[in-house]
Amino acid sequence: MAEKKKKMPRVFDYFEEEDLFSGGVAWCAGCALELNARFVGRIMGKNTVLVGTPSCSAPVLNGQNTAAWHKLGHYACTMTGVASSATGLSRYYRKAGIDANVMCFTGDGCAQDIGFQTMSGAAERNEKMIYLCYDNEGYMNTGVQRSSGTPFGAATSTTPVGSAGHGKDTAKKDLPMLMSMHDIPYVATATLSHLEDYAKKLQKAKEKSREGFVYLHVFCPCVDGWRIPTDSSIQVCRAAVRTNYFPLWESEDGHYRITHNVSKPKPVEELTGLVGKFKHMSKEEKETLQSMVNKRFNILKALCEGTQNAA
Ligand SMILES: Cc1ncc(C[n+]2csc(CCOP(=O)(O)OP(=O)(O)O)c2C)c(N)n1
Ligand code: SF4
Ligand SMILES: [Mg+2]
Numbered sequence: 001m002a003e004k005k006k007k008m009p010r011v012f013d014y015f016e017e018e019d020l021f022s023g024g025v026a027w028c029a030g031c032a033l034e035l036n037a038r039f040v041g042r043i044m045g046k047n048t049v050l051v052g053t054p055s056c057s058a059p060v061l062n063g064q065n066t067a068a069w070h071k072l073g074h075y076a077c078t079m080t081g082v083a084s085s086a087t088g089l090s091r092y093y094r095k096a097g098i099d100a101n102v103m104c105f106t107g108d109g110c111a112q113d114i115g116f117q118t119m120s121g122a123a124e125r126n127e128k129m130i131y132l133c134y135d136n137e138g139y140m141n142t143g144v145q146r147s148s149g150t151p152f153g154a155a156t157s158t159t160p161v162g163s164a165g166h167g168k169d170t171a172k173k174d175l176p177m178l179m180s181m182h183d184i185p186y187v188a189t190a191t192l193s194h195l196e197d198y199a200k201k202l203q204k205a206k207e208k209s210r211e212g213f214v215y216l217h218v219f220c221p222c223v224d225g226w227r228i229p230t231d232s233s234i235q236v237c238r239a240a241v242r243t244n245y246f247p248l249w250e251s252e253d254g255h256y257r258i259t260h261n262v263s264k265p266k267p268v269e270e271l272t273g274l275v276g277k278f279k280h281m282s283k284e285e286k287e288t289l290q291s292m293v294n295k296r297f298n299i300l301k302a303l304c305e306g307t308q309n310a311a
Pocket of ligand 3: 107108109134135136137138139140
């Protein structure tokens with residue numbers, strides 16, 4: 001008898017899982033980080049320990065006074081040592097025979113800059129853990145300073161628009177690509193407008209973190225720092241994908257694959273027009289940003305083609 005085909009879960013199925021966060025939490029209205037954390041909790045489940053750092057996620061992950069705001073395990077860590085602390089936790093759980101997902105859950109400022117050294121070290125050692133970076137493209141919790149994840153042209157409190165400058169004048173660090181060069185079992189990008197794609201990647205992350213280091217990079221708009229309306233975060237995520245500003249891809253055991261093909265990419269202006277931090281940009285500056293986006297996407301495409309049939 002033919003074996004019954006396993007039904008793939010659809011995204012709505014995940015919303016039947018328990019929401020592990022309480023109803024009222026200390027994130028700004030419309031913050032993509034809230035949807036992100038709730039979604040991650042639903043898919044990762046209660047046997048997950050989040051290793052968090054000072055950031056916009058900290059007030060919620062830490063809880064208030066004696067009350068917790070979620071039902072996940074949580075270890076509050078320094079920004080510099082998050083991946084080393086997670087290394088200890090992961091090794092301990094395995095030694096004690098405890099089945100747990102150890103997940104660093106940090107902002108871009110930690111992953112791309114302050115905690116980069118220990119993260120890169122843990123990846124090189126192929127520690128069995130997941131590192132999830134929610135990328136809101138700056139140090140939001142301390143007042144919207146630029147990080148190396150801030151894109152070219154964006155206005156922040158340390159790259160202001162005025163007589164001495166016109167937003168950030170260097171490119172955004174391509175951290176997911178950098179992490180994929182560590183030769184780790186799994187790297188993926190995801191965002192909140194494409195939840196089915198994101199869910200699959202979280203499921204895969206769980207499996208692959210039993211083999212070694214997994215890196216997930218999640219595009220996560222900040223309504224306050226980006227100066228966007230509170231009901232527009234998902235629209236901004238979608239525009240980032242449709243313009244190839246933030247392509248959705250994965251690298252599994254060194255095989256790169258675009259997981260959501262955009263047949264006719266829109267000009268990057270479709271994204272910058274929605275976001276206050278880009279509003280001042282001149283035609284030439286937008287062209288520079290567009291050529292940066294094109295260049296990165298061509299590298300990704302070449303990697304996908306080059307590794308498709310590789311052993
Ligand atoms: C070693 C260290 N440097 C600086 C800080 C101050 N600090 C606290 S939260 C924060 C912002 C973190 O930015 P990010 O990781 O991107 O998270 P977000 O606030 O954007 O969610 C900074 C710089 C710190 N706590 N530790
Ligand atoms: S400042 Fe930005 S990232 Fe932080 S809670 Fe508010 S909207 Fe979210
Ligand atoms: Mg940040």
